[in-house]
Structure formats: C-alpha cells, structure tokens
Amino acid sequence: MRGRGELPNMTEIAIVGGGPSGAMCGEQLARAGHSVHIFDEHLAWEKPCGGGLTHKAVECFPFLLDNPYPKKLVSSIELISSNEQSVMLDMSHPIVIYSRTVLNGMLLERAADAGCKVQRSHVISVDTAAAKPRYCVDGEWRTADFLVLAAGARNRLLPGTRPLERDELEMTQGYFVPQTCDAITVKFLPHFEGYIWSFPRCDHLSVAFAAAWLRTPARSCAHIYRASYTKRIFPPRARNFTATFCRRRANARFRSAP
Numbered sequence: 001m002r003g004r005g006e007l008p009n010m011t012e013i014a015i016v017g018g019g020p021s022g023a024m025c026g027e028q029l030a031r032a033g034h035s036v037h038i039f040d041e042h043l044a045w046e047k048p049c050g051g052g053l054t055h056k057a058v059e060c061f062p063f064l065l066d067n068p069y070p071k072k073l074v075s076s077i078e079l080i081s082s083n084e085q086s087v088m089l090d091m092s093h094p095i096v097i098y099s100r101t102v103l104n105g106m107l108l109e110r111a112a113d114a115g116c117k118v119q120r121s122h123v124i125s126v127d128t129a130a131a132k133p134r135y136c137v138d139g140e141w142r143t144a145d146f147l148v149l150a151a152g153a154r155n156r157l158l159p160g161t162r163p164l165e166r167d168e169l170e171m172t173q174g175y176f177v178p179q180t181c182d183a184i185t186v187k188f189l190p191h192f193e194g195y196i197w198s199f200p201r202c203d204h205l206s207v208a209f210a211a212a213w214l215r216t217p218a219r220s221c222a223h224i225y226r227a228s229y230t231k232r233i234f235p236p237r238a239r240n241f242t243a244t245f246c247r248r249r250a251n252a253r254f255r256s257a258p
C-alpha cells in the first residue's frame with residue numbers, strides 16, 4: 001500500500017504484522033537494502049494452527065527444514081470418514097510441523113538479522129490519503145515511503161474494506177495436548193459440516209475442530225462430544241480438553257481463532 005501521487009523511493013518501509021507474511025516480506029526487503037520496520041502486537045505467539053509446512057514451501061525456502069529449531073517431520077496422514085472407515089496415506093515428502101511460537105520466532109529472528117527493526121506494538125490505524133502513507137503506533141502518527149499490511153485475515157486496517165464477519169468464516173477451536181504421535185489425523189463426523197484435525201508437533205499435539213460454528217446446530221455439537229470422546233482421534237489425556245470445549249459451546253461462550 002502506498003500513498004497517492006508519485007511513486008516514492010522505497011527507502012522507509014513499515015510492515016504491520018510480523019506473522020509469516022510480514023516477517024518474510026521484511027527479511028527480503030531488508031536484504032534488498034531497504035530500511036524496514038516491522039510492528040506486531042504479539043511478536044512470536046501460539047495460536048490454534050496446525051503449523052504444518054508443505055514440501056513445496058520447504059523446496060522454495062530450504063531454511064524451513066535446515067535449522068536447529070524444534071520441529072517434527074510427519075510422513076503419514078490418516079483420514080477417517082464419518083462412518084469410521086479410515087485410510088492411511090504415506091507421503092513421498094514429509095510435512096514439517098512447527099509450533100507457531102517457534103516458527104514465527106524463527107522468521108522474526110531472520111528478519112531482524114537481515115536488518116529489520118522489529119517492535120512489539122499495536123498499529124491502531126493507517127491513512128493512505130496523503131502523498132505518503134501514515135500509520136499510528138504508540139499514540140504517534142508516523143510516515144513511511146511504503147506500508148505493507150500483513151496483519152492477518154481479520155484485520156480492520158485496509159481502507160475501503162471490512163473484516164470478515166464470524167458467520168462468513170469457518171472457525172477453529174484448538175487445544176494443545178501434551179503428547180505426540182507420528183501421523184496427522186483428519187476426522188469427519190456425521191451430521192457435522194466440519195472436521196477434527198490433529199497435527200503432531202515435537203512435544204505436543206495441536207488438535208482442533210474446524211467448522212462454520214454459527215451455522216452448526218446445537219445437536220451437532222452434542223454429536224461431536226459423543227464421537228470425539230469415544231473415538232480414537234482424541235487420546236485419553238485429550239478428553240478433558242474436548243469436554244471443556246463442548247460445555248463452552250453449549251453455553252455459547254466458546255472462543256474461536258481468527
């Protein structure tokens with residue numbers, strides 16, 4: 001995003017968001033010689049997310065595999081249908097699975113090593129009406145030659161757009177279970193427009209329900225509860241997590257991830 005008028009020299013670049021997009025964009029711009037400032041309100045943080053990187057991603061960016069950060073390589077995926085039929089798929093190239101805190105931290109560290117200034121701050125607003133874009137951070141309006149919005153799918157910053165509403169999204173309710181295994185699992189349930197997935201990381205499972213929750217009838221939630229409690233996708237130590245979720249859903253007080 002740039003301000004109206006002449007194309008400015010891209011010397012000062014501000015990036016809002018230090019997730020995978022913002023951090024990698026910042027690193028490449030800094031390596032190309034630009035002065036880059038990355039703002040993220042959380043910096044490296046965990047979120048309900050698989051954290052799996054595909055072979056294509058690793059081929060494009062080999063450092064995603066060749067680094068000392070903890071990760072898990074998974075070569076099998078089990079798909080379980082709603083009537084409990086299952087198939088195990090073996091992949092010719094592994095999926096590389098990270099905790100998001102680790103992945104985001106590594107990418108931000110690379111950005112900082114390339115010369116980006118990385119700052120933990122919330123950008124409140126942006127203004128693209130002037131010749132140079134402006135952004136408001138820490139109570140102060142600043143100017144950049146170029147502004148990159150990499151603040152995720154639900155950010156409210158892009159002028160002329162609105163964030164997606166909850167009923168337009170499939171949402172995920174996720175849990176981190178303190179055990180691991182060697183295959184990704186994706187399970188479908190009867191009478192439920194969504195699925196459950198489990199991504200093994202090196203010291204825990206990232207498990208989640210993904211669905212259009214606002215369009216999901218309450219009886220389907222009860223079904224999830226019964227199915228997931230008794231079926232093999234949730235290992236014994238995960239059952240409390242599952243029960244917690246279903247109670248929250250029943251009381252309509254559940255939280256969901258963007």
Ligand SMILES: Cc1cc2nc3c(=O)[nH]c(=O)nc-3n(C[C@H](O)[C@H](O)[C@H](O)COP(=O)(O)OP(=O)(O)OC[C@H]3O[C@@H](n4cnc5c(N)ncnc54)[C@H](O)[C@@H]3O)c2cc1C
Pocket residue numbers: 016017018019020021022039040041042043048049050051052053054121122123124150151152153155172208257258
């Ligand atoms: C449930 C789920 C599972 C997923 N599983 C996978 C997977 O296994 N593999 C995969 O490749 N992808 C997966 N994804 C997708 C992946 O999470 C996204 O594609 C990726 O995070 C997008 O990166 P991003 O940098 O664009 O945005 P984000 O990761 O959303 O980063 C945006 C950043 O901007 C910051 N921010 C937002 N607003 C502001 C503000 N105003 N000021 C300052 N900072 C701000 C936030 O703190 C955040 O760090 C999953 C997504 C979900 C929801």
